[in-house]
Amino acid sequence: MDVQSIAVVGAGTMGRGIAYAAVAGGFRTLLTDVSEEILAQAQTYIRESLQGAKQRGKWDGDPDQAVAALTLTPRLEEAAAADLVIEAVPEDIRLKVETFGKLDRVARPDCIFASNTSSLSISEISAATMRGPRFLGMHFFNPVPKMKLVELVYTAETAEETLAAAEAVARKMGKQTVRVKESPGFATSRINALIGNEAFRMLEEGIATAEDIDKAVKLGLNHPMGPFEMADLVGLDVRLGVLEYLHRTLGERFKPTRTHIEHVQAGRLGRKVGRGIYDYKKK
Numbered sequence: 424m425d426v427q428s429i430a431v432v433g434a435g436t437m438g439r440g441i442a443y444a445a446v447a448g449g450f451r452t453l454l455t456d457v458s459e460e461i462l463a464q465a466q467t468y469i470r471e472s473l474q475g476a477k478q479r480g481k482w483d484g485d486p487d488q489a490v491a492a493l494t495l496t497p498r499l500e501e502a503a504a505a506d507l508v509i510e511a512v513p514e515d516i517r518l519k520v521e522t523f524g525k526l527d528r529v530a531r532p533d534c535i536f537a538s539n540t541s542s543l544s545i546s547e548i549s550a551a552t553m554r555g556p557r558f559l560g561m562h563f564f565n566p567v568p569k570m571k572l573v574e575l576v577y578t579a580e581t582a583e584e585t586l587a588a589a590e591a592v593a594r595k596m597g598k599q600t601v602r603v604k605e606s607p608g609f610a611t612s613r614i615n616a617l618i619g620n621e622a623f624r625m626l627e628e629g630i631a632t633a634e635d636i637d638k639a640v641k642l643g644l645n646h647p648m649g650p651f652e653m654a655d656l657v658g659l660d661v662r663l664g665v666l667e668y669l670h671r672t673l674g675e676r677f678k679p680t681r682t683h684i685e686h687v688q689a690g691r692l693g694r695k696v697g698r699g700i701y702d703y704k705k706k
């Protein structure tokens with residue numbers, strides 16, 4: 424299918440970024456959220472992001488016109504008219520299943536459904552619908568305007584033409600794609616969690632300080648961020664949840680360390696609270 428219109432469900436951190444990428448990519452775009460206040464904030468974010476992209480010469484449209492053509496609505500049913508629905512509601516399987524269940528009853532049979540989940544099972548969410556062949560994961564990264572990758576996650580039922588349509592959409596959004604067979608943590612979260620966990624082990628073993636482990640990985644391996652800086656950015660509580668899930672599904676190598684658990688218990692959750700592995704209040 425040649426996707427012309429996209430509906431994004433959930434206008435939080437990710438949904439507004441995905442809607443921005445859809446507008447900038449020239450798609451007729453609708454953004455829906457349960458909160459009118461969040462929709463208004465998302466509209467401002469999208470306008471400012473388009474203005475910024477224009478100033479940097481990365482986009483040559485008219486920001487005001489583009490925002491005027493963007494539909495913002497609290498009514499989920501309106502998403503049903505789109506060619507592609509991308510869901511970005513909170514990471515809760517019941518909420519995702521309920522949202523797709525409702526959408527499935529009203530959307531056109533050929534409409535493609537995508538979830539932006541970072542860890543949940545695409546097959547399990549897809550099972551809430553009658554459109555297994557037209558269901559996939561489209562995993563965007565934060566912040567969406569800057570990050571170049573969309574990880575496409577396919578289940579045993581996802582059709583080749585669904586993957587091809589998602590690839591074409593991502594290309595128009597200026598993103599690159601990888602295809603990943605559904606499995607816990609996909610490709611990116613699995614590697615990232617493993618590196619982060621190994622860094623915690625090294626810290627516990629007294630191999631080096633957190634600063635030196637980060638420095639080694641940045642300057643020696645050319646990663647833009649060290650594993651502890653990354654964990655602080657993601658949130659140590661969020662990362663712990665991912666590790667517990669990967670530990671259950673993929674085995675011992677993902678077992679979270681005592682040090683990590685103690686940081687979470689002590690409320691050292693990362694940048695969002697001003698302290699994690701590092702103390703941001705001092706800086």
Ligand SMILES: NC(=O)c1ccc[n+]([C@@H]2O[C@H](COP(=O)([O-])OP(=O)(O)OC[C@H]3O[C@@H](n4cnc5c(N)ncnc54)[C@H](O)[C@@H]3O)[C@@H](O)[C@H]2O)c1
Binds near residue numbers: 434461513541562564
């Ligand atoms: N934040 C990240 O770095 C990141 C990265 C990749 C993927 N993800 C995934 O993206 C999804 C969204 O994450 P986020 O960080 O944007 O969350 P968020 O909390 O910032 O945004 C979620 C939005 O969904 C809205 N919402 C809640 N229930 C809804 C409903 N029934 N219908 C419509 N809207 C509803 C909320 O009002 C909120 O605005 C999650 O599955 C998350 O795992 C997040």
